[in-house]
Amino acid sequence: MKKLISCIFCIAIIAILFSCAGEKKDVLYQIPLETKVKDCSIIFSRDGEHFAFIKEGTEGEAVIYNGNTDKTYLIIDALCLSPDGTHYAYLATDGKSEIVVKDGEEIAHYKSKTIIRRDKEFKTIQLLNDGSVIYTKKEPKNMKKVYKNNKPIDASPYSSKPEVSKNGNHLLFWSIDGTGDYLVFDGKKKKIKDIPFFLAISGDGKHYGAIIREGKNKNAVLIDGAVKISFDSKNSVVLFALSEKGEHYVLVQNDRASGDLKIKYDGVIVYSASDIFTNSISFSEDDLHYALVIFKPPMNKAGLLFDGKEIPSFDPNFSTINECFKEGRPLVFDPTGTRLLYIAGSGTNQIVALDQKVQIRFDLYNTEVYQQYFSSEKEISCLIHDRINKQIVRVRKTLQ
Numbered sequence: 001m002k003k004l005i006s007c008i009f010c011i012a013i014i015a016i017l018f019s020c021a022g023e024k025k026d027v028l029y030q031i032p033l034e035t036k037v038k039d040c041s042i043i044f045s046r047d048g049e050h051f052a053f054i055k056e057g058t059e060g061e062a063v064i065y066n067g068n069t070d071k072t073y074l075i076i077d078a079l080c081l082s083p084d085g086t087h088y089a090y091l092a093t094d095g096k097s098e099i100v101v102k103d104g105e106e107i108a109h110y111k112s113k114t115i116i117r118r119d120k121e122f123k124t125i126q127l128l129n130d131g132s133v134i135y136t137k138k139e140p141k142n143m144k145k146v147y148k149n150n151k152p153i154d155a156s157p158y159s160s161k162p163e164v165s166k167n168g169n170h171l172l173f174w175s176i177d178g179t180g181d182y183l184v185f186d187g188k189k190k191k192i193k194d195i196p197f198f199l200a201i202s203g204d205g206k207h208y209g210a211i212i213r214e215g216k217n218k219n220a221v222l223i224d225g226a227v228k229i230s231f232d233s234k235n236s237v238v239l240f241a242l243s244e245k246g247e248h249y250v251l252v253q254n255d256r257a258s259g260d261l262k263i264k265y266d267g268v269i270v271y272s273a274s275d276i277f278t279n280s281i282s283f284s285e286d287d288l289h290y291a292l293v294i295f296k297p298p299m300n301k302a303g304l305l306f307d308g309k310e311i312p313s314f315d316p317n318f319s320t321i322n323e324c325f326k327e328g329r330p331l332v333f334d335p336t337g338t339r340l341l342y343i344a345g346s347g348t349n350q351i352v353a354l355d356q357k358v359q360i361r362f363d364l365y366n367t368e369v370y371q372q373y374f375s376s377e378k379e380i381s382c383l384i385h386d387r388i389n390k391q392i393v394r395v396r397k398t399l400q
Contacts, residue, residue, distance in 0.1 A: 317343020
């Protein structure tokens, strides 16, 4: 009897400890035992309510969206979701041609290697929230054209570099006609002097920007059609991003003299780094703060840069936690805009941390952590692939 009471007491204590931890697990999808998930193919909508991934099999590959399986093709890539997650699209190959597929329907067929692959794969195919599929296609005579669904987006002979806003409601691209170069934002054209290199849209979707060529040895930052600053073109641009409300920007350049990356905020150098995670850049919603993952010389150790200053943090480049995220994951500001939620590593764990406080721990080798976010002011969530239990899971945790 004493042993039974002792056992019940221990179980009760363990239950209390777990309940105090405040972690809740929502299984979004139980992956069938025979289904093999293609490495690094899982994607989620921004709110975590929708997901898609590519499954591999002996007959080819197929997309599974919110648990529903599409047609099997030889090869599938460039899988994407609209920002609200209600639409999905991808490129498929049947051995003879490449096919643009939206919401399970084939909307366009082209010869192999007709769709232009972007440096960042998630920009090869992009979706607006209304379901419009945006991509760039090769044209005769070495020309390119941006397509919306299966039609050219405008009548210009050349267009390229499409960018869909974070909220999925706005579109920016570059076009050329007989009168010059233009930036086209939501259908409105603004003439520019020369070729744009980087295009960007503010987080709220109300402003646009670009790095453009300005003469033989000069480039310029252009925001809403106005030049903000000119700079020497000998130092190539690595990153250009607009803030949430479009009032500020971050520009990162490769300094040829030192070999370092110079990080500029509104044109002023704030930090020198050996490298950065380009996908990590984030701005607070009040437009007052910015942050990104940097690497410091000479040891090349990763850290967090907050408003131009390195802050204490766990290692955001620990071991294999970025296997599927070669350019890192976006950092996430808390609702106050003063703290950072990020994924890092420690020991044999992947961790979700808020500044220097660990919130959730995961096994390093059997879990892929894809996305972290605030599901409410006092609750964080992260989306994971549990390889052991073959599950796509949302883990929620009340902040301590």
